[in-house]
Amino acid sequence: MELVRWLVIHPSLCLGIRQDEKMTMQSSIGMTGVKTFSLDRVDAFLRDRVAPQAEAMDHDVTLLQQRFAELGARGWLGLRIAQEWGGLALGDREFRQFQELLAQYSGALAFLQAQHQSAGSFLSQSPNRVLQAQYLPQLAQGAVAMGVGFSHLRRAGEPLVKATAIAGGYRLTGTIPWITGFGIFSEFIGAAVLPDGQAVYGVLPLATTQVASGTLHLSPPLALAALTATNTVTAELHDWLLPSEQVVFMRPAGAIHDSDRRNVLQHSFYALGTAQAGLAIVAQALPQREFVRSPHAALTQELHQCRTAIYNAEQRSVEAQLQLRAWAIDLAVRCAHAGVVVSAGAANGLSHPAQRVFREAMLFSVTGQTTAVMAATLNQLAQPRSPDSETAAQAISLNLW
């Protein structure tokens, strides 16, 4: 019951998101005019359908899949898909707010749908009209669910997955270390590197498949501490044939690094949402413990500053954006930790909300990580935070022993 109560108080209200700001995001879009998107509607859905089951959704694949399908039924799985294909073609700002809002309620749902929305976004940029017509309208509704497996392109050195051009397509061999959504997504967009450094992206089945010409073997879902129900697997490809008809697009050598530099802040919105989830747990302790008030207010204020800076950082330098992302990661971890601390020993229970949020903060510290993000995060964590003797004196004066 307590859990429901703190989630009913929408955490973003604590951060001063103005009602008029929320209202202006409302729009009525779509081919038929029947689809509408507003953060208020998303928020209401999350409160009713996700908040009461957020802990179960972290482990229960069926439940997570049901809620994912419910997003699709509302037209919210095609947010990055063009309207001509039945999507809502949401702008960057609204999409980021959507991601942030989801992360406040369930990291698993936020992360799962993000993979599918990435697949929709990739296909929307494809020159392959046949493939677009085959998939995009279905992806927009969630009738077909699709993941992605391309983050290995970030790794330096020998490519993890190599492609060789052959008549009618490409042969792929290698290891894709991360693909989320096994058992939920039927396909994924994988990526492999050609000898000249170009990357080919194409649609592959998200199932172990053996054909005469080659194999695609998936591992069992990895035993991960966070977002367990999202079922992340590894794929081994051996001479897998990717026909030209299944090719989404080609990217020049190093394109992923350019894209990462343009999208430094992209993953910050999960961290901002997780920070709010942590603070909402802290807020539950306010009525019982007066000393929670000041740290809660300080973290809320800092989060408000960080959030405002991130939403207004579009024109700032890459270095400044890296610092902001690192700040959001650090803040998510601190707010989640504060949620653990006010929950005391109970936070060690595997099904405690503070435990889940803490694990999510850990995960969102590294998703979409690049070397530059890794370095910025470490520098942020290494900032000196010596104890403030005034605070200690205050605790003593409050006679909290």
Ligand SMILES: Cc1cc2nc3c(=O)[nH]c(=O)nc-3n(C[C@H](O)[C@H](O)[C@H](O)COP(=O)(O)OP(=O)(O)OC[C@H]3O[C@@H](n4cnc5c(N)ncnc54)[C@H](O)[C@@H]3O)c2cc1C
């Ligand atoms: C649970 C989970 C699910 C995921 N699901 C997906 C998915 O569905 N699809 C997908 O595409 N990705 C997925 N990812 C990948 C995710 O985005 C990656 O965590 C992220 O890209 C970092 O990659 P990595 O963990 O493999 O680390 P690495 O690739 O090993 O390292 C991250 C970056 O740091 C650099 N680096 C590594 N070590 C060093 C070092 N010592 N010094 C300097 N630089 C270094 C690398 O070159 C790279 O740029 C998932 C990750 C997790 C944890």
